[in-house]
Amino acid sequence: MDLSDAYDKNTTMPNQAILTAPANVDDNVPIFTDNPAFDENGFFHSAFYEAFTQLSIHSLFIQLVSCLLILVGGILTIRKIRARILTEKNNNSLFASFMRSVAGWILVVVLLGAFLTLFTALKVNEKYMFIHYFTIGGALLLMVRFFAWLFIIAMRPNDLLRLSLKIVEWFFLCSIVLSFFGLYIPLIAWEDSISFNIGIQTINLGKVLSILALALILFAAVGQFSRLVSIAINKQVNNGNLKSNVGELIIRIINIILFVISSFSILTNSGLTSSSIATFTSALGIGLGFGLQKIVINFLSGINVLIEGIVRKDDQIRIGNIAGKVVSVRSQHIVVLEGSGIESIIPNSQLTDTSFQNLTLTDNKHCVKFPVQLSSFGHFEIFKTTIIQILQEQPRILKDGKIGVEVTSIYENICNTEVFFWIADIENGTSEIVSEILVLAGTRLEKNVFATKT
Template sequence: MQDTVTSAEFAKLLRDIWSDLQEPAVLWQIGTLLLCLGLGWLIQRAALRRGAAAAAAATHTVSAARRFGEHGVKRVIFPLSALLLVLMARGVLARYHNVSLLDLAVPLLSSLAAIRFVVFTLRQAIGRSSWLGAFERFFATLAWLVVALHIVGWLPEVIDSLESVSFTLGSQKLSLWTLLQGLAMVMLTLLLAMWVGGALERRLALAVGMDSNLRVVLARVLRAVLIVVAVLVALPMVGIDLTTLSVFGGALGVGLGFGLQKIAANYVSGFILLLDRSLRIGNLITVGTERGIVKEITTRYTVIRAANGVESIVPNETLVGSVVQNETFSDSQVALPLTFQVGYEADLERAMGILIEVALQQPRVLKDPVPKAFLASFGDNGINLRLGCWIADPEEGTLQITSDINMAVWRRFKAEGISIPFPQREVRLLGAVPEPVATAPVSSQPAQT
């Protein structure tokens, strides 16, 4: 009974609007409505600029609840401010003219504000990195259009028009309205599945004693299963038989299998990496010409950050199908070999002792295993010595520790009088040098006869 009364009220409202459109005085309503919408838009722009300036000048971290409230208010500033202005203008204009057009604007603006806030809340519940964030405005606009058609009473006519467009797929007859219903139901179930998946992922992130890679795998598998279940549940709810789509789905699957082999291989390789735990976040690895720390492992690629700050995106298939040097796989300790050269006249025992002393003075060099010095070889210009020491933090790089050791060794060698040779060439002439032979000068005068 209440729905009938509401429909009758909206029908009367539409008739009043049509009557107002026949009168010149309707221009007052149109101008007032446009002015309210324009002022609402200006208020929104001013609020957004002020919020951006405040965020740039903020020196402290904003809490999650406050950030949620600020972003939520930004979504509804325009409809709420326009709604408030319309209500004020309607109260004033109602004394002199009919305000049927403004009466219709009130529920439309109210529903727009409510829908924008609901979609924003769903996005925050699912996750900020969700695909819903990119289509938030689209979903809100689409939902508002449906509500607006229902408010003005045009939704039944639109549904009848969509149902008139039908086609046959296999043994089932489908209409455009049925497909739109199926799409809407799939979207709703997907939102529910993404929300449940996000909640489970947050719960897994708090699990103590569970490997991080295993948590990532479980979260992604659960989310994928929930998405598939959502689609399988949503389509039959609107009358779409899944068996009708089996042939089409099989053909599509074969086509995708041939066209997306590399992508599928990367996804399978990603799950293998996450499950066998051969790579972990923070490992220092070398694959091909890339060497760096593993920053992120996804189901398609792995991010490696080099020492110079450059991040390389390596497909997971490459990591599974090639040799990967993992310097921190089971033990983070790595050897740091350094080579030095001293002259043949140097005291070798003292020089090797200096190398060990310098290594032990470095805080990054491990005391166990103890650093050792070796006579590596006899070179052309001097004797080659090698210092072997170990460090436990290769992810911090080796350039700084190498430079520190080299500088300390150079200072100690200089203080101890141990020479560091450089390439020299000595040329010797064997035997007596032949004296130059005197020759008679050649006359340039012509011969006389």
């Protein structure tokens, strides 16, 4: 059968008797101008309905099945190609990213275009072709996905912005599908028909969704801009042009300004009146006063810590039973890496409410002390001479710093002593150098009959 026979307008199609438009629908009058209700008129003016009433059942089935097979076959083909050519070595390359994000849609659009050319050569009326609609929709989705992929490659967006791009892609996909069935405009009208009150302001569901979409996109863009600013400032910190706490403070201030501007822009574009905004801010104030109190306190404490400069990244601190290097200063807490490899999370409020020790606040010099117990007081002098000699040989120990051994207590001829010295690289720890000193002392004193205990 020649598919062009399916488009003979003088021929009555069997499926026309199955599904017909309401008799009161005028094709020359826009049906959504004065009728916002979600009704069936949108479907009866849709591309699907036109194709259904104009195509023969055979042509409808062939085109529909062809489109689905092209879609599924293109995706499965690209997956097999990726599995063969992508290895662990090139899995993170630009080519691998292109294959994962864009190549599948390119193949689908190319195949749809080839079938479209085939159906055109068979002189099938394009106006009512499923493949025609599928090709246009696939091309639009390919453009969205391609530009999103370029943006990800160029900007390295944060997680929120990546989520926004995914939502945009799905929005376009759903819009195309709904438009194909004539349901997009009625759905928008249905959203606008649902409303509720905030104070004296009436807001519909469509407006709420628009505000949420604006907020998501705006905060994602602001987060990406803040990330780029943070990278630039941290580069200056690493080059020694800025102190770490000053750089972090600048980043925090910029983030606050961007957040305030973004929030103000969203509220301005929401169409809310001043009384509605006042109601919203009052509710937000109550939330901050109760549910978010700890978050606000930690945030403000973090700002205070940065302004005072009492804790900076790479500082060596001791707070309670936790001692180690500050590896991260966050808006709510700091992260301390202990010598054992354990990372401890300390809230910022704890830094302002309790006492703690910063071993590198002014410089990296630090006095190291450790106890040694002698089995007899008579061994003290030879032990002291040996220890002093070992301390003078250690390259990490400051030559101009004070070194020595002191007696702390004597009990039943047992002598308790304390060895002390200064180092300038506390960030490298103290346990290793203490162990080395004790090993050397034990080796050199092995000829003498006494033992050392720590």
